[in-house]
Amino acid sequence: MTALLEVARLSARYGRGAPVLHEVALELGQGEFVTVIGANTAGKSTLLRAISGVGPAVEGSIRFDGRELTAVAPHARPKLGIAHVPEGRHVFPEMSVEENLAIGAHARGGAPGGGAAARLEAIFELFPRLRERRRQFGGTLSGGEQQMLAIGRGLMLEPRLLILDEPSLGLAPMIVEELHDRLVEIHRRGVAILLVEQNVSLALSVASRGYVLQSGSIVLEGPAGELLRDDRVREAYLGI
Known part of the structure; x- marks a missing residue:
């Protein structure tokens, strides 16, 4: 390998x-x-x-x-x-789920488009609860949902x-x-x-x-x- x-x-x-x-x-x-x-x-x-x-x-x-x-x-x-999801989740509490995920897309570099919509849809398929809460502030999510959000944000990099x-x-x-x-x-x-x-x-x-x-x-x-x-x-x- x-x-x-x-x-x-x-x-x-x-x-x-x-x-x-x-x-x-x-x-x-x-x-x-x-x-x-x-x-x-x-x-x-x-x-x-x-x-x-x-x-x-x-x-x-x-x-x-x-x-x-x-x-x-x-x-x-x-x-x-390389996407690093650190201990403690570190979501942005006063940003929506969708805005938190968008941060991951921007960290990847390049134009804001660049397949970000398709990656977002793939993350919502992986974590359906994030789709349900896409307009909700990150700080109002449960611990498990915040962890899903942190992982999803890392995946927006398409690592x-x-x-x-x-x-x-x-x-x-x-x-x-x-x-x-x-x-x-x-x-x-x-x-x-x-x-x-x-x-x-x-x-x-x-x-x-x-x-x-x-x-x-x-x-x-x-x-x-x-x-x-x-x-x-x-x-x-x-x-x-």
């Missing part, structure tokens, strides 16, 4: 603090679904921020479709086809790589199950996904491969099914 994302010898720190990531190596193929699991302080969000260019100072290499990302400004990375940080955090079990189905559908449509998720069962049930990050270093990697059966993963993250 041709590599879309290649991370090599990646170390990252905030300011003058101690490194949060230590020589991390990770690879994701074209159209692949990969997850990174680990404890809260493992450095998972820092890894995603390093890829999208927001936050930490980095050393090492991050290549996207053969291009070195560390030399690309953060605001230019979405135009390459080649969708980066998701803790999308199930704080959601009711029924909504988490629906989210599971939507992630599978997004991947089926050909979008590569890099998922950081505290819900290890969810992550390993939707991804094809996984990495375990511990104290800023990759300590395990392999097919998701194998990791789900690994005694170390089951004991540390599934309580089994």
Whole structure:
């Protein structure tokens, strides 16, 4: 499988603090679904921020479709086809659902048209509740609906790589199950996904491969099914 994302010898720190990531190596193929699991302080969000260019100072290499990302400004990375949906949703509360989604289309660059209407319709098909609430302010949506909106906004970029940080955090079990189905559908449509998720069962049930990050270093990697059966993963993250 041709590599879309290649991370090599990646170390990252905030300011003058101690490194949060230590020589991390990770690879994701074209159209692949990969997850990174680990404890809260493992450095998972820092890894995603390093890829999208927001936050930490980095050393090492991050290549996207053969291009070195560390030399690309953060605001230019979405135009390459990278959409980052951060933890916490960050919807615009006083803008409508439709206006929030339009922000994603503008972040893609180019003319405001450019197929945005077709992408909007595809998102409404994926998340019918967003269609029902298209005129509603983002701040009035439930937590699950805001997460759908945040993911939809990322998809308006028509990304080649969708980066998701803790999308199930704080959601009711029924909504988490629906989210599971939507992630599978997004991947089926050909979008590569890099998922950081505290819900290890969810992550390993939707991804094809996984990495375990511990104290800023990759300590395990392999097919998701194998990791789900690994005694170390089951004991540390599934309580089994």
